[in-house]
Amino acid sequence: MAEDESGARLCLICRSKSDSAHFGVDSCRACAAFFRRTVSLNKTYICRQSNERCDVSKDAKFACRRCRYKRCLEIGMHPKNVHSKFHTRAKDExxxxxxxxxxxxxxxxxxxxxxxxxxxxxxxxxxxxxxxxxxxxxxxxxxxxxxxxxxxxxxxxxxxxxxxxxxxxxxxxxxxxxxxxxxxxxxxxxxxxxxxxxxxxxxxxxxxxxxxxxxxxxxxxxxxxxxxxxxxxxxxxxxxxxxxxxxxxxxxxxxxxxxxxxxxxxxxxxxxxxxxxxxxxxxxxxxxxxxxxxxxxxxxxxxxxxxxxxxxxxxxxxxxxxxxxxxxxxxxxxxxxxxxxxxxxxxxxxxxxxxxxxxxxxxxxxxxxxxxxxxxxxxxxxxxxxxxxxxxxxxxxxxxxxxxxx
CATH class of the missing domain: 1.10.565.10 (Retinoid X Receptor)
Structure with missing residues (x-):
């Protein structure tokens, strides 16, 4: 768990404030939604700099989605935990x-x-x-x-x-x-x-x-x-x-x-x-x-x-x-x-x-x-x-x- 100087929990992906745990790790709602969308829609991204070492913090001017998704995986988010309502129903139908x-x-x-x-x-x-x-x-x-x-x-x-x-x-x-x-x-x-x-x-x-x-x-x-x-x-x-x-x-x-x-x-x-x-x-x-x-x-x-x-x-x-x-x-x-x-x-x-x-x-x-x-x-x-x-x-x-x- 990461915290800022005031003791507020931080998103382990982009370092902005985290409201709660999503998919098992502290993250903000934006990063959680990004992870859910990427997994549910089976998206594939290309690294902006082709080195997979881009800055994905909240202060980064242009966030690289490839590196952001990689960071989600590295800190413990698992695609198998994405069980949204629409994903489950869509799979059944x-x-x-x-x-x-x-x-x-x-x-x-x-x-x-x-x-x-x-x-x-x-x-x-x-x-x-x-x-x-x-x-x-x-x-x-x-x-x-x-x-x-x-x-x-x-x-x-x-x-x-x-x-x-x-x-x-x-x-x-x-x-x-x-x-x-x-x-x-x-x-x-x-x-x-x-x-x-x-x-x-x-x-x-x-x-x-x-x-x-x-x-x-x-x-x-x-x-x-x-x-x-x-x-x-x-x-x-x-x-x-x-x-x-x-x-x-x-x-x-x-x-x-x-x-x-x-x-x-x-x-x-x-x-x-x-x-x-x-x-x-x-x-x-x-x-x-x-x-x-x-x-x-x-x-x-x-x-x-x-x-x-x-x-x-x-x-x-x-x-x-x-x-x-x-x-x-x-x-x-x-x-x-x-x-x-x-x-x-x-x-x-x-x-x-x-x-x-x-x-x-x-x-x-x-x-x-x-x-x-x-x-x-x-x-x-x-x-x-x-x-x-x-x-x-x-x-x-x-x-x-x-x-x-x-």
């Missing part, structure tokens, strides 16, 4: 679920020389979190978003599998039917267009199930919300899923639920563009969007934030109700504001009751930064696509163009 099990990833070349990234399980449902079962009575909207997002992902993937199967020959279909379901593939512009068209109804069903007010809006109001949401999800999911399931790959973004865009293989992306598209300009647009915007802007923001799956679900809800809908009517703006408030209130409950955080202002700041980053990227995408439409790279009747230009 998801022990047999493939969606929550870690998956082994590998790459290979298939018969037509495409790179195939094996991503069974998590790629299908990347944002579904059992942590929401911790306080279902106080986080009903986040729980509903999580459940409906699971359905949305399943429908999107089924639709894409069907589209991919239809584009294959009978012989290839017979040999690949069983393995294509659990893998992601290089994207093509043709598949992107068919996917946008084929999954539109799934987004409508998701919106109506989560937000009953959608049924009271007219067609114009619903279309504005849905187009903005699809574009925002394209940006957010594209980077988030790569960060989560293909860590370290800084030249790839997910472009649909089961296809990815590789900056170094853009020739494949435009391989089915057809004669009416300017392939070189399309490749330039993709390179600028993925490298200069999504990967260089949103990528570092997500790295710093290290959002939990519950926070990712909240971000999805907030992306549906943004505060920058310039063409929205007053009632849409009013409903948007109400849902933003509800989501942030439920997030506060999650921080307080599940993660046991006394100060969660930094978490809210991270989420705000992510939302602003997505907004900035979307605005740039809209401007770039309008320029390329004027250059006849895109047809004004192109569905992808019309979805982006909300």
């Amino acid at each position: 998801s022990v047999s679920s493939d969606d929550e099990k870690p998956s082994k990833k590998f790459t290979r070349k298939n018969s037509d020389s495409e790179t195939v990234v094996s991503d069974p399980g998590p790629s299908r449902h990347p944002l579904i979190s059992p942590l929401l079962h911790a306080a279902p009575a106080t986080t009903p909207l986040l729980k509903q978003l999580s459940d409906q997002y699971r359905i949305l992902l399943a429908v999107r993937r089924s639709c894409e599998i069907l589209l991919r199967t239809q584009s294959q020959s009978a012989e290839s279909r017979i040999s690949n039917d069983l393995i294509n379901h659990d893998r992601v593939f290089p994207a093509t512009i043709g598949h992107l267009g068919r996917s946008v068209r084929g999954t539109l109804q799934a987004y409508i069903d998701f919106a109506v199930s989560c937000f009953p007010e959608m049924e009271t809006f007219d067609e114009h109001e619903r279309w504005i919300l849905l187009k903005t949401f699809k574009t925002c999800m394209f940006i957010f999911e594209g980077v988030y899923r790569v960060k989560k399931f293909m860590p370290g790959n800084n030249k790839v973004v997910m472009i649909t639920s089961m296809t990815y865009l590789d900056v170094d293989n853009l020739d494949h992306y435009v391989s089915d563009a057809g004669d009416i598209h300017d392939k070189e300009h399309i490749k330039k647009l993709c390179r600028e969007l993925t490298v200069q915007s999504m990967l260089l802007w949103l990528g570092p923001v997500l790295d710093k934030a290290e959002i939990t799956e519950v926070e990712a679900i909240a971000i999805i809800g907030l992306l549906f109700w943004p505060n920058y809908l310039v063409k929205a009517t007053k009632r849409v703006i009013d409903v948007s504001y109400q849902y933003q408030q509800r989501i942030f209130v439920e997030l506060q409950t999650y921080y307080r009751d599940v993660l046991c955080l006394d100060d969660y202002s930094s978490r809210v700041a991270h989420i705000t930064s992510i939302l602003l980053c997505v907004q900035g990227i979307m605005q740039r995408l809209k401007e770039d696509m309008e320029i390329y439409r004027l250059l006849n790279v895109f047809d004004s009747n192109d569905l992808v163009y019309n979805v982006v230009q909300a």
Whole structure:
């Protein structure tokens, strides 16, 4: 036990005041919450200085999470002692679920020389979190978003599998039917267009199930919300899923639920563009969007934030109700504001009751930064696509163009 000059007990990790023993040792609530969160979410950190000797005291300007967790272990905290309510219940409910099990990833070349990234399980449902079962009575909207997002992902993937199967020959279909379901593939512009068209109804069903007010809006109001949401999800999911399931790959973004865009293989992306598209300009647009915007802007923001799956679900809800809908009517703006408030209130409950955080202002700041980053990227995408439409790279009747230009 450590004490200061006045005899007050000190946290053995950061040397701030300790209110009691947590996980068997004297520690402050902040360090205890950090340890619980790290173990429960199975997080892995990298040392800031690569020597695992960083200062983790309360006076350290930039705390290294790797060294902080190492210090927790050294002073006697044991991962097996983390028995929070949400951890126990989540384990009971998801022990047999493939969606929550870690998956082994590998790459290979298939018969037509495409790179195939094996991503069974998590790629299908990347944002579904059992942590929401911790306080279902106080986080009903986040729980509903999580459940409906699971359905949305399943429908999107089924639709894409069907589209991919239809584009294959009978012989290839017979040999690949069983393995294509659990893998992601290089994207093509043709598949992107068919996917946008084929999954539109799934987004409508998701919106109506989560937000009953959608049924009271007219067609114009619903279309504005849905187009903005699809574009925002394209940006957010594209980077988030790569960060989560293909860590370290800084030249790839997910472009649909089961296809990815590789900056170094853009020739494949435009391989089915057809004669009416300017392939070189399309490749330039993709390179600028993925490298200069999504990967260089949103990528570092997500790295710093290290959002939990519950926070990712909240971000999805907030992306549906943004505060920058310039063409929205007053009632849409009013409903948007109400849902933003509800989501942030439920997030506060999650921080307080599940993660046991006394100060969660930094978490809210991270989420705000992510939302602003997505907004900035979307605005740039809209401007770039309008320029390329004027250059006849895109047809004004192109569905992808019309979805982006909300």
